[in-house]
Amino acid sequence: MSKTEAGAGTLRQVLVQSRCSPRTRWEDLIFRTEVVHAPMTRQKSFGGIAQPHAVLYHEQRATKGGFLIAEATAISETAQGYDGTPGIWTKEQVDAWKPIVDAVHAKGGIFFCQIWHAGRVSNCRFQPNGQAPISSTDKQLKPQMRANGIDMATFSTPRRLETHEISSVINDFKVAARNAVEAGFDGVEIHGAHGYLIDQFLKDQVNDRTDKYGGSLENRCRFALEVVQAVADEIGADKVGIRISPFANYCESSDSNPEALGLHMAKALNKFGILYLHMVEPRMIKVGERAETPHSLRPMRDVFKGTFIVAGGYNREEGNEAISTRYADLVAYGRWFLSNPDLPRRFGLDAPLNKYNRDTFYTPDPIIGYTDYPFLQADD
Numbered sequence: 001m002s003k004t005e006a007g008a009g010t011l012r013q014v015l016v017q018s019r020c021s022p023r024t025r026w027e028d029l030i031f032r033t034e035v036v037h038a039p040m041t042r043q044k045s046f047g048g049i050a051q052p053h054a055v056l057y058h059e060q061r062a063t064k065g066g067f068l069i070a071e072a073t074a075i076s077e078t079a080q081g082y083d084g085t086p087g088i089w090t091k092e093q094v095d096a097w098k099p100i101v102d103a104v105h106a107k108g109g110i111f112f113c114q115i116w117h118a119g120r121v122s123n124c125r126f127q128p129n130g131q132a133p134i135s136s137t138d139k140q141l142k143p144q145m146r147a148n149g150i151d152m153a154t155f156s157t158p159r160r161l162e163t164h165e166i167s168s169v170i171n172d173f174k175v176a177a178r179n180a181v182e183a184g185f186d187g188v189e190i191h192g193a194h195g196y197l198i199d200q201f202l203k204d205q206v207n208d209r210t211d212k213y214g215g216s217l218e219n220r221c222r223f224a225l226e227v228v229q230a231v232a233d234e235i236g237a238d239k240v241g242i243r244i245s246p247f248a249n250y251c252e253s254s255d256s257n258p259e260a261l262g263l264h265m266a267k268a269l270n271k272f273g274i275l276y277l278h279m280v281e282p283r284m285i286k287v288g289e290r291a292e293t294p295h296s297l298r299p300m301r302d303v304f305k306g307t308f309i310v311a312g313g314y315n316r317e318e319g320n321e322a323i324s325t326r327y328a329d330l331v332a333y334g335r336w337f338l339s340n341p342d343l344p345r346r347f348g349l350d351a352p353l354n355k356y357n358r359d360t361f362y363t364p365d366p367i368i369g370y371t372d373y374p375f376l377q378a379d380d
Contacts (some may be wrong), residue, residue, distance in 0.1 A: 008137045023129050034323050037061055037068040038245070038311050039114040039189065043084030043362045044370065048074065050086040050096040053366035060341035060371060064108030069278075070100075072116035072196075075176035076169075078128040078134055079197075081118025084364060088113060088176050089168035094183045101184035107369065112241065113180040114174060114189040115231075119197030120158035121251050132159040134169070136201045136223070137208050141252055146362075163211045166223060169197075172232040176239075187239030190227055193280055194301040195251025198224045202244070204264075217257075217264055224265065228272055237273040241309070245280035247295055258282070259295060266300040277304045278332065281312030301327060315346050342375045351376055360379045 024161055045051055050073075062068060074080050074087040089091045097113070102112040118126075120141055122133035135158035143154045161169065177188045192198035200206045201223040207214050213223050223240070232240050246255060246262035255261050262279065269277055282295035301308045310322055311332035319331040337343045339356035360369020 015131065032218035033063070033066055033335075034328075034330045034346045035066070035319070035347060036311075036330045036332040037066070037337045038334040039069040039071050039191070040334050040338060041071050041082065041085060041362070043082060044364055044366060045084055045086035046364070048080070048085070048087040049077060049093055050100055051366065052099070053371065054100045056371045058111070059103040059107060059111075060375075061337060061343075062104040062107035062109030062111075063344055065110070066108075066344060067110045068112070068238060069332070070111065070113045070185070072114050072191055073176070073180075075115050075117055076172040077128045078131075079117040079172070080235055081122035081133070081196075082361075083128075088115065088179045088183065089172070094179045097180075097183035097185070097327055105184065105354075110186050111184075112187045112189050113183070113185040114191050114243070115170065115176040115180065116191035117172070119200045120155060121196055122156065122158075123154060124156040127156075132156055134161050134165075136161065136204075137198065137206055139206065139208070144251070160209070163213065166213060166226075170223075170227050170230050171192065173227045174234045177231045177235045179237050181239070183199045187241065187275065188231065188235070189278060190222050190224075190231060190240070190242040192227075193250075194248060195253035198227065199245065199250075201252050202246070202261060203253045205254045205256065206252070217260060219248055219262075221264055221268060223278035225268055225272075225325055228269065228274060231271050232274060239274040240272075241272040241278055242269065242274065243278040243311075244278070245284070247282035247293070248280055248284055259299065262297070262300045263303060266304040270305045271304075274306055276307040276309055276330075278309040278311065281310060284312035298327060316350070319347075339373050341373055349376070 017134045044053065058068060072085060074085060076089050101111055120133050120135035123131060124130045127133055132351060133156055138158055138160040140157040141155040143152045146153050151331040179187045201213060202220055204220060207220050212219055214220060228242060244265055246258040279297050279300060281297065282293045297310060307329045309332055314331050314333060322328040322331055333343060335356045336353060339354045340346055354373050357369055363369060
């Protein structure tokens with residue numbers, strides 16, 4: 001991401017699988033920039049269907065060898081927790097994603113679908129037949145201020161999944177991964193972060209189960225690892241990544257020993273040979289806030305044998321340092337990529353960045369704050 005490494009046509013070619021074992025090499029995918037488009041919910045997918053305006057948004061941000069991760073995409077009817085989020089469990093949803101994926105591929109980009117289940121971060125109105133959301137627990141979330149700073153989100157009391165039901169949810173992840181490949185995506189990122197269903201199993205402040213999916217660290221990680229196994233078996237480990245946030249406390253999902261949790265997951269994931277591990281920085285404990293912390297992702301980076309992606313409040317200089325010190329292989333940017341469709345070029349030139357407008361992050365408008373951020377002019 002330095003000037004010599006990140007200009008148009010001069011990017012150092014980085015094999016994303018450079019730290020993977022030979023059996024998981026993905027020879028066709030060559031990343032030309034370490035700048036990743038992070039998955040970001042935008043709430044513009046009406047009726048659970050990805051919309052045509054997403055074609056332009058993703059096309060604007062796609063570059064040859066650039067890596068984009070789509071926003072959180074529901075795996076099933078029970079996975080939903082917000083208005084305007086896309087799904088990938090029906091044929092109509094799969095077909096709606098195809099032109100978006102095609103647009104990214106036409107620019108030479110690499111595109112993964114983030115597959116997601118909200119778990120208890122939901123309300124009965126989002127659930128089939130008005131039923132209770134499912135979770136690892138029956139503990140209800142307190143009302144929370146929405147990202148717009150105005151509305152309050154309320155959450156229904158969840159229903160604790162019975163042990164025998166968990167295999168069905170794992171199958172939903174597997175089918176969603178298959179559907180993503182059918183839609184043309186190059187692979188999937190399993191959303192195991194930020195207080196959603198997988199995180200609700202991982203974190204000991206949420207998971208109060210007494211069966212084989214609760215209690216010990218190994219048991220709490222069982223569901224996440226079984227999802228990874230199922231998805232890898234379905235589409236190939238070389239097409240699978242997972243995002244986790246052991247240090248975060250989003251949606252009342254904290255852990256008493258986040259470093260032990262992160263290390264256990266990083267080590268356990270090695271046996272599957274997945275393409276990458278995407279981790280959220282310890283400083284991002286609360287949504288949108290950077291906190292001082294003595295913790296680091298370095299121990300997890302050191303034990304994970306695949307490609308390591310970091311995210312969480314990065315700017316250009318911090319991203320450069322993460323890459324140059326081999327703290328990470330790739331750095332994911334959310335707000336800055338949202339507001340700068342040509343972010344890799346701007347970073348390469350050390351050019352000024354467009355400021356982002358938080359007020360438009362989650363509005364349904366298909367243009368304002370979505371596709372209207374300007375590019376650098378050719379002579380800039």
